[in-house]
Amino acid sequence: MDHAHAAVKLQNMYRSFRHRRMLADTIIMELWGHAIDFARLNISTTFFFQCMNERSSNTRWTRIGFNASMVGRGVSENDKAQILAFQHWIEAIDPRHRYGRSLRLYYNQWCRSNAGNQPFFYWLDVGDGKVIDLPECSRSVLQEQCVKYLGPLERNRYEHIVSGGKVVHKQSGGDLHTQLEGISRGRDKWIFVVSTSGRLYVGKKEKGRFHHSSFLAGGATVAAGSLVVEHGILKYISGYSGHYRPTDDSIYRFLSFLGEHGVNLNGVEIDKVTPVIA
Template identity: 30%
Template sequence: MLNTQYQAFKTATDKSYAMLRARGSNIRAVDTALKAYWKEMNGTANSTREIARLNDIVIACKDWLKLKRGKSEFRTTTFTHTEEVRTLFIARRTAIANLGTEAVRELYARLQALGIMTADLRGRLHFDKHKLAVLGSGVQLGARAPNVRPLQPMGADYQNERLSYLTSNKTQAISGSGVHATHDYLTKGLAANQAISLPRDRTRRDQAIAVAAKDVHNLTLDDFQILDEIGRLNMTSGDVNYLNKSERLQYIAMVGPDGALYDSNDQKITTHQFKVTAYAMDSYGTLFTKDADPLGDAMFFNHSSFNAGKDVISAGTLVIRDGVLRTIDNNSGHYKPTRDNLHNCLDVLASEGLNLAWAIVNLYVWVDGVKQEHRYYASEFLRNPNGRPSRIT
């Protein structure tokens, strides 16, 4: 049962100055959810309704924190209560983040006790826990704070991949990998006078030839679409999977109390022995991992697939054996994570209790135009990411 009583919450989040006594509509949604929960618990308790009321609290808390994300604590008002407004804002943000987190813990405990926990619910609660921690920090995503790590966007040469997804009303994403491969194929093929399947329309053919002369980092969305059209004719391009919020939860990886990595079915993760396993950590510090095999009719599954092309803390590949992280790297062409990105990812996992005793970090860096692999013991890399690697290849 929640420790937070409604009256205590209201007192902690109420205005202390007389001029503005009324509570706004946004926080009233949290009030309503918390009051409904206690009404349920003080009456004839029903497990189904209890779980529904707890879920309402989580949603109301997330909505309030999301609405207030990035807003300044030092807001100007019509009245001369700047410090009071700031104090109240911080108090509310802290109380609501704590309430939401408490409701998530209670939900998890109740679902487990009732034997009705599912993979989807386990993944959702894990994600919500991370989201509440970040939103409750009061710092914009991408800034530095205990729960917030700097983010890495996709490279300029891949941004049109997400743009194609948004312009299609989130129904289709043109693969940046396929477009890159097609651009390379077209450029080399034209230079060597090779037979290439091009659009029959003369104007479209001329456009394709013009696009081939462009640097891949300077392509427009129209260029992307032209190259994709050619790629589909030559079997070098196609769609890339972009998972929606519910789809990605099945690929979540969670640190268990024993320091091992578990999937949404509460089973220790073992990655495929012969397939490359990709990972991406989203802006809230949630880790997703899956082999690179595409889903459905798509031609590609890339690092961008996990978070629908949005910014990440880090991305790359990893190996997990019986829940134990063995290797992790920053090998992602879409995001090109830096040394700091990989370190931040490992720091998030370590803060959750991940056992790093057997883990190796393979950091990929470019030295004089040559890609090198710098190998570290994970514990050493976590302590000093700029230290001397144990091996360079």
């Protein structure tokens, strides 16, 4: 299947989002731009080459379309939604969810190589690329860094709400406390996302294992960043996220969300968004 056909398949998939809800033109252009890049991967995951003997190519496309659709899940619910940056699309469609920043290094190598008709994931795991071991990210590190993508039941354990002006765990009702005594902010980083349906999820970041993409399994967000909360009282917010690259607007939406739920924002330290270099 050539790149043009792959691009048409993706265009049809995302057109359904537009028909369900009129998204902003900028969102449509962003999705289509990603779709063109995504087509360069030959729309292949390990599932693709594991089922090469299947009679129906439609079966393969159904599986591939499902992986791709996870990236845009939630976009149709909110015209302010933000999807994953492209380097982390690769992470999302990889069945192993290997860390996107590391996968991108191997993707760049694949682009430079004479891989012929070998799709990226085939090249990486089975084909000519399986012997490649990059100094910037060894093969052992690539295989070890698999990002956890939460399912619906697992996600519930990370959901928080605002009650009495405090950030509390939804299930237990306990105050969120992100810092242990003597632990610096930089060493004990807690991250959050707000889903397109307005749910707040908070958890501790683990590089290469648990990131912003973990909470919603690669789905769209309306806000993402890091925070410091002491016994339920918000102290610090940062809008940084390499996975979603939020704008300052997304932080303002998060602040508005908190204010509407009774959080006192006086004295809260707020870091504006800084550009993220791929």
